[in-house]
Amino acid sequence: MTLAHAVAVVYRLESAEPARMRRVRNMAALLLLPALAAVVLAAMGHWGAGTLDQLLELDLTLLVPLLPILLLGPAIADELERGTAGFLFVRPIPRAALLLGRLAAALPMLLGAASLGLVVAFVALYAKFVDDLPRALPHVLAAGFALVAGLVLYSLLALGLGATFRKRPVATLIVLLLVDGGMARMPLGLQLVAPAHHLRVLAGLPELAGWAPPFRVPYLLSVAYLLSLVVATAFFGASRMNRIEMTGESM
Amino acid sequence: MSAIARLTKVTRLYDRTIALRDVTLELGTGTTGLLGPNGAGKSTLLRLLVGLMRPTSGEVLVGDRAPFDEPAVLRRIGYCPEHEHAYEGLSAVRFVQLMTELHGYSASDAEQRARTRLEAVGLADAMTRPLGTFSKGMRQRAKLAQALAHDPDLLVLDEPLTGCDPVSRARVLDVLRAEAKRGAAIVMSSHVLSEIEALTSRIVVLHRGEVLAEGDVHGIRALIDRHPHQVRVVSNGSRRLAERLSTVDHVISLKMPDAHTLVVETRRPDDLYDAVPLLAAELDVEIDSLSSPDDNMAAVFRYLTSEQGVTV
Numbered sequence: 389m390t391l392a393h394a395v396a397v398v399y400r401l402e403s404a405e406p407a408r409m410r411r412v413r414n415m416a417a418l419l420l421l422p423a424l425a426a427v428v429l430a431a432m433g434h435w436g437a438g439t440l441d442q443l444l445e446l447d448l449t450l451l452v453p454l455l456p457i458l459l460l461g462p463a464i465a466d467e468l469e470r471g472t473a474g475f476l477f478v479r480p481i482p483r484a485a486l487l488l489g490r491l492a493a494a495l496p497m498l499l500g501a502a503s504l505g506l507v508v509a510f511v512a513l514y515a516k517f518v519d520d521l522p523r524a525l526p527h528v529l530a531a532g533f534a535l536v537a538g539l540v541l542y543s544l545l546a547l548g549l550g551a552t553f554r555k556r557p558v559a560t561l562i563v564l565l566l567v568d569g570g571m572a573r574m575p576l577g578l579q580l581v582a583p584a585h586h587l588r589v590l591a592g593l594p595e596l597a598g599w600a601p602p603f604r605v606p607y608l609l610s611v612a613y614l615l616s617l618v619v620a621t622a623f624f625g626a627s628r629m630n631r632i633e634m635t636g637e638s639m
Numbered sequence: 640m641s642a643i644a645r646l647t648k649v650t651r652l653y654d655r656t657i658a659l660r661d662v663t664l665e666l667g668t669g670t671t672g673l674l675g676p677n678g679a680g681k682s683t684l685l686r687l688l689v690g691l692m693r694p695t696s697g698e699v700l701v702g703d704r705a706p707f708d709e710p711a712v713l714r715r716i717g718y719c720p721e722h723e724h725a726y727e728g729l730s731a732v733r734f735v736q737l738m739t740e741l742h743g744y745s746a747s748d749a750e751q752r753a754r755t756r757l758e759a760v761g762l763a764d765a766m767t768r769p770l771g772t773f774s775k776g777m778r779q780r781a782k783l784a785q786a787l788a789h790d791p792d793l794l795v796l797d798e799p800l801t802g803c804d805p806v807s808r809a810r811v812l813d814v815l816r817a818e819a820k821r822g823a824a825i826v827m828s829s830h831v832l833s834e835i836e837a838l839t840s841r842i843v844v845l846h847r848g849e850v851l852a853e854g855d856v857h858g859i860r861a862l863i864d865r866h867p868h869q870v871r872v873v874s875n876g877s878r879r880l881a882e883r884l885s886t887v888d889h890v891i892s893l894k895m896p897d898a899h900t901l902v903v904e905t906r907r908p909d910d911l912y913d914a915v916p917l918l919a920a921e922l923d924v925e926i927d928s929l930s931s932p933d934d935n936m937a938a939v940f941r942y943l944t945s946e947q948g949v950t951v
Binding site for chain 2: 389393394397398400401404405406407408470471472474475476477478479480481482483633634635
């Protein structure tokens with residue numbers, strides 16, 4: 389059985405579980421918060437690129453890392469705790485299929501919600517400046533790409549770290565939020581290691597006041613860095629999965 | 640017996656606790672009952688067999704492959720776990736179908752197999768209901784169906800009859816007998832002796848992580864000759880029989896709970912079974928019944944697992 393076939397079956401297994409899909413929907417709904425905020429801000433008279441960037445900042449540095457972690461960080465721990473992983477681990481399939489199947493079940497909804505949120509925020513905040521729309525469009529597309537890249541990356545990180553710290557999902561949260569978020573605000577050097585920093589580069593957001601590095605990281609370098617992180621995380625997660633043992637409670 | 644699975648000097652530790660100690664075992668076609676009290680190491684042994692864990696030391700092979708390191712061999716294995724958790728929102732047929740698809744079957748083949756197996760375990764009418772609505776016994780049968788649906792060579796069942804009512808228990812046992820007849824090797828754990836007794840006389844007794852004994856009931860009995868076996872003789876001449884048996888060297892004690900019943904404790908039950916009819920003929924005593932309460936596995940198990948009873 390190929391990995392793709394196994395992933396497809398696990399995806400169907402996940403999608404057929406109403407409780408799990410409800411959780412995905414709830415998390416996806418939270419990704420619409422920037423859109424809601426944009427509508428409220430627009431109604432209060434806050435318009436334009438500055439407001440959009442502030443919302444993107446919120447999106448990229450808080451929601452995009454946090455929601456995949458909350459959703460997928462405990463995924464493997466849950467499977468192990470409930471024992472359902474035992475049904476999958478005794479099949480002749482690569483265990484990575486379990487990670488990728490869960491990712492496939494969650495990601496479309498997260499990406500859809502994030503994209504919709506961005507479009508709504510963009511329309512709401514530029515409604516008064518229709519002439520500026522073509523000029524702002526590349527920035528919004530770049531932000532959209534950063535959102536997609538961020539969600540994919542953090543979802544994989546959440547699954548990979550969740551497989552590592554499987555009995556302590558909170559560790560995943562700490563690693564990602566404190567280390568990544570913290571490093572993104574560190575002086576040059578550490579700042580360049582943090583995915584959050586490169587996502588901001590991808591989105592074309594202005595440098596954080598007071599923490600700007602002395603040079604601007606080339607866009608393609610950020611893309612390459614994030615891509616290499618995605619690949620490394622996928623391999624890391626797959627390797628962790630292969631080492632998981634289901635000891636159970638009773639002997 | 641050609642071995643389908645083999646454990647060689649397997650030890651498994653949980654932190655500092657020894658779950659299995661130096662276990663060597665061969666499992667061939669037919670049914671093997673894994674017997675032992677809670678905490679004996681049964682589930683650990685089964686998890687090692689299906690690749691959910693790896694041994695701390697020693698070797699576990701199914702065919703010639705280690706199940707933890709070589710998932711391809713899992714194609715040959717069906718596993719019914721002890722816990723009752725499953726995918727609560729899925730219907731039984733969908734659950735079994737998807738699990739079977741993971742063995743490489745197409746969706747339609749897998750669904751057909753799922754339906755056939757669910758019917759076989761008596762869930763024909765309930766197969767479209769979500770597993771979350773199932774009773775414990777029904778879940779057990781659904782789990783059994785998913786273990787069977789890909790026709791495994793090695794069927795590993797962890798307490799599969801827990802929660803089953805008598806009717807479904809009988810049905811499950813029929814299914815397992817059919818699987819054994821098909822040529823599958825079945826390993827089934829239980830701490831309820833009658834469950835294993837109903838399926839096989841080949842048992843492995845685990846106690847505190849060690850194989851205490853293996854073989855059939857009588858074979859195991861032979862291993863525990865330090866323990867007295869009771870043989871109950873109902874006749875019209877209990878007193879005369881008692882007088883003669885009191886001089887036999889392997890007889891330990893004699894009791895007469897009533898005028899017609901003689902309970903003989905012996906270290907060599909087979910010799911006693913031979914001797915009693917001959918004595919009865921000699922003394923012109925008519926024997927109504929000759930039985931051993933120990934023939935029930937419960938007694939053997941009690942002997943083997945009690946602190947004083949360990950003899951192997």
